[in-house]
Amino acid sequence: MANLFGDSAESFSYRDLFFKIYHAKDEEDLNEVIKEFIAIFNDKNWKPLGSNMSNYGIVKNQQSNPIAALIEKVTNSIDALLTKKCYESGCNPKDKSAPQSMTEALERFYPDNNWDLNSQRRAQAQEIQIIADGKGPRKNKGYDTSVIVYDNGEGQHPEDFENTFLSLVRGNKNDVHFVQGKYNMGGSGSIVFCGKNRYQLIASKKYNSTGDFGFTLIREHPKRESDHTKETWYEYLMVDGKIPSFPIDQLDLGLDERKFKTGSIIKMFSYQFPKGYSGFAQDLNQSVNEYLFNPALPILTKDTAERYPNNNVLVNDLFGLKRRLQNEEGEYLEDKFSEVFEDEKFGRMKVSCFVFKTKVKDYDLKKTKEVIQKRYFKNSMAVLFSLNGQVHGHYTSEFITRSLKLNLLKSHLLIHVDCTEFDYNFQKELFMASRDRLKDGDETQFLRHYLAKQLSKKDGRLAEIEKRRKQAVDIDTSSNTSDLLKNFTKNMPLDSDLMKLLGKTFKLDLKDQKNKPKGGKKPKKSETQEAPFKPERFPSLFKVSGKNGSDVVAKIPLNGEKSIKFSTDVENEYFDRTDEPGELKISVLDIKSNDSEGGNKPGKPKDPTEIFNIVKSSPNKGTIKIALNPKENLKVGDAVQMKVDLTAPGKEFNEMFWVIIADKEAPKAKVPKEGDDTENLGLPQLLFAYEKKSDEQKDAVSWEDVETATTMTMDYFTVMVPDSKGDDSLERIFVNMDSSVLMNFKAKYKNPNLEQLDIANRKYYTSVYFHTLFLYMITKNRGYQISQKIEGREDYDEVDLGTYLKDLFDHYYSVFILNFGGMEEMMQGIGE
Incomplete structure (x- = not known):
């Protein structure tokens, strides 16, 4: 070994080499270590991962998100701890006597856990640690972040590395029923996010303290002209045909509250986090909570004072989003409930819904929405599909607006779908092997349709909550609004192309209006006072x-x-x-x-x-x-x-x-609704919104009312807020009468009289209303689906039609139509 370490061979060893690699802060530092010991890192000492020079596609085509890939490391650590516990109990994990599910394993191996207590949760969390490393401070430099994942689990002997850590698609865990992993490939998904050279250090010692401490380095093979393959490959370090190793009792590796004795430790150099990720104790902790909605074991995240010298919280434990929601429900949740579905198509699943408050602490509606999105939806996951607590796929809030048609809950609803008890044949067709996304197949389409049907029922809990919130603005249109709508339709020939398009979109019923009885809506039935419910912890009835x-x-x-x-x-x-x-x-x-x-x-x-x-x-x-x-x-x-x-x-x-x-029930005949002419027209209601409404403005609403009724913010830069049910129906259009656009439009008059101001107001709300109406109509009937690039990411998020229209009017469109829209002819046509 003397020639491998150069001139300092007599005093240098594998132990020293390991620490040189381990203490490299990032990819740049590690490159210097490799240059220093180029004799060790020569091409002859590298072997293809999985003994397969075509491994590039296997490794690259896994998790598409760096956080999801990192979660696989944590999941492997949970598997390793449960496997260790199984061996320690005297049972082979592959025997029939071993636990047959993760739940059974927890009950057998951790019977007395009380991890809801802070001290006991923290002690257990130290068994799995995610630690940040890198140069600091980060505030102004933007240094790379390297990630260390440690577990006090099963561990491996150096001679077994090639059949465990360094293998691909061997199915090592396929007949161990109490762990998450199956294919022995998920842990390699993080390699593609490790800097430019894909450096990943793996080190381990067997849980029973037998054998040496072994380590190796994975990298992407630097492609050379002499290589005959189209693609490069991933490879790992072996020196003289063996995994480098040395004996240890314990090592100081910067773990929280402990030295390394046995288990495994992995370091991923210069990890490519999404934009906006900083401290582990906050940002990463939150993301791990989301992806591990209900993990089997608690986990610890740790950052360093070198990276964040002014951060008082550098170490934090986590135990999944489910428990976080339970701990914070009094402050953040308005309601939560669950439903268990048992169906011959998929077997059994439990769906839990968490509805957030519209106002928390002393925040206003806008700030509350921002806090909730940042705190619980960091990864844009509104519907989570999990197996054994790990999220395997998700929907964005698009599902809430487009499938459930609950626009009001778009930013305030989190849905968890527990798929652990799905029938095997249905489950295997639902999830990708990478465990980070759903397949686009028949089972996925069926599940989406089934969830939409069940959760959007008119007598369901979500519909009840949406209705209650919508009633925050429950007023009739003003007389001039009704006249505007009626005059528009009366002056437009019924057989015109425009009326046909309107009829397609809004189901206009104009033929029998002359015969409709006059009068407004029927008075609402008096509501009986609901007796307060006094719940008991356990039932007596x-x-x-x-x-x-x-x-x-x-x-x-x-x-x-x-x-x-x-x-x-x-x-x-x-x-x-x-x-x-x-x-x-x-x-x-x-x-x-x-x-x-x-x-x-x-x-x-x-x-x-x-x-x-x-x-x-x-x-x-x-x-x-x-x-x-x-x-x-x-x-x-x-x-x-x-x-x-x-x-x-x-x-x-x-x-x-x-x-x-x-017998099967016959379809119920539709009973026509009674109401005013505006309702019969089927067109959306026009409402005027002001920053603060006065007592005289009975037909108007305030900005705060609009925010409460739609969850969309209204301020001086807002022109219009639509209130729609999914993309299926546009029910109300709130026009902001205190917008800067209207104020600037009026400012063109010098010393205006009341008539000029009235004309300006009517031109403004008429333009906004009808342009909104026609844009909605055309976009909906042409079947467009709109998506928007997520800030700081390469992903796109689908946007509901109402949000798109609001954004369109907020960004100069309304200025254009007011100044160049040619609305005079339309206003004359509707009887100005």
Whole structure:
């Protein structure tokens, strides 16, 4: 080995080489180390990763996001700790006696954990650490950030590196059922984000302290003219055909509160974080929480005083976004609930919805939205799909506006879909092997449609919340607004192309207006005062609704769905809380068939999911709902006896009842709505908005009202805010009568009289209203979908039509149409 280390060979060793590499702050420093020991790092000492010179595509075509790739390292660390625990318990992880799920592994290996306590969570989090390294301070220099991931897990002997850390697609974990990994390739996805040379240091020692501490360096092979391959490849360091190693008792590697003894440690040099990432204790901590919504084990993040000398919080633990939401729900959440869906297509999934407040602390609406987006949606993930707590794919807020059509909740709704209990065949068609995105296949399309249908139901919890928020601005249009709309349509021939386009978009009903009864809307029914609900931690009451002396509580249409309600006194969070949660269990006791061949003989009890698709909702102010949808093996007239149990400590409450399968319901005839002429026209309502509305302005709203009703900000630079339901219907247009655009337009008059000001106002709101109307109409009918580049990233986010139109008017479009729009002819046409 003397010739490898040059002149200082007698005093130099693999130990010294490891520390030289490990203490390199970034890729630039490491390049200097390689130059210093060029004899060791010569081409003969590098071997292709996975023993495959065509590994470029395997490594490169994994996670498309550096954070998702880093999460794979953390997931591997969780796997390593659980595997170590399994070996320590005397069980081979691949034996049938080993845990068959991650949940079972946690229950067996960590039976007494109390990680909701700060001290115990911090102690456990030190077993997996994500540590920042790099030159500092970063404030003005923008130095590179290197990342160290440590775990006190299984570890590997140096001679086993090639079959574990350095292999690809070997399926080492495929028959270990309690870990996340399968393909033995996910950890290599981070290589492509390691600087320009893709340097990644891997070091490890076996958990039982046998063998040496081994290390190697991965890099992208520097392509040379002598290479005969089209693409380069990734390779790792072996010296004289062996992984470099040396004996240790412990090493000081800058870990938090401990020395390295066994386990694994990986350093990724000059890691390419997205724009805007700085301190680990804040930015990265938050992202790991999002991607590991409900991790099996807590994790620690650590930054350095060298990089951030003025940061008082350099070390922080995390335990997933789910627990963070639970800890902060009193301050940030307005409501949360869950629903469990059991369907023959996918098996079982649990969907949890978290609805954020419109105002928190002493922030206004705009600041609250900014804080919520930064705190909980850093990676633009509004709908999270997870397996064993790790997010495997997501939707942006586009799903909330376009599929759920809940524009008002666009910036205030987080949805978590737990896919852990999906049927295997459905699950494997849903997720990519890289575990960072959904496939674009039939199963994904079905899931999207199914979630949209279930979560957007008119009597659902989300629709109730959206309606409640929308009622913040619930006023009729002014008389001049109604006249504007009516005069416009009356003066436009019904068979004109424009009216046909309007009819397509807004379903105009103009033929019978002369026969419509006069008068405004019917007075609203008086609302009864709702009695306050006093929740209990555990239930003392559980009763099914609809018995009334009969055991039959529901007739369920064949191929239809029926909800059954239960009264209870337990708190809303009973099914979702981490401490002593409850459960709703459904079972089938008897089936009486109406089959002509089978007579009326009782059938054998079955698992309820064999005969029904089932939705179970979490408690809501004293009510629990289940929805039953009969499968094809039931027939009209069949009777099913069911038992529903609500668990509680030391006790179970249960209700038994019958449901009968009825004929399919005929479609309900549409009843025309009663209301004023404006409603019958089907055109969006025009509302005037002012910074502060006066008591005399009964038909106007304030900027704050608009923000509350739409979540969109209105200020002097805002011209118009649309209120739409998804991209399907434009319901209201709020025109800002205190905008700087209108003020500047009026300023062209010197000493204006009231008539001139009135004309200017009418030209302004008429122009804005009709241009909004026509742009919406054309864009919608032509089927455009709009996307916008995400600031600081290469990704694009889909934008709903309302947001696009608001942005369009805010950026000079309104100035153009006021000064060059030629609205005089239109105003004459509508009876100015």
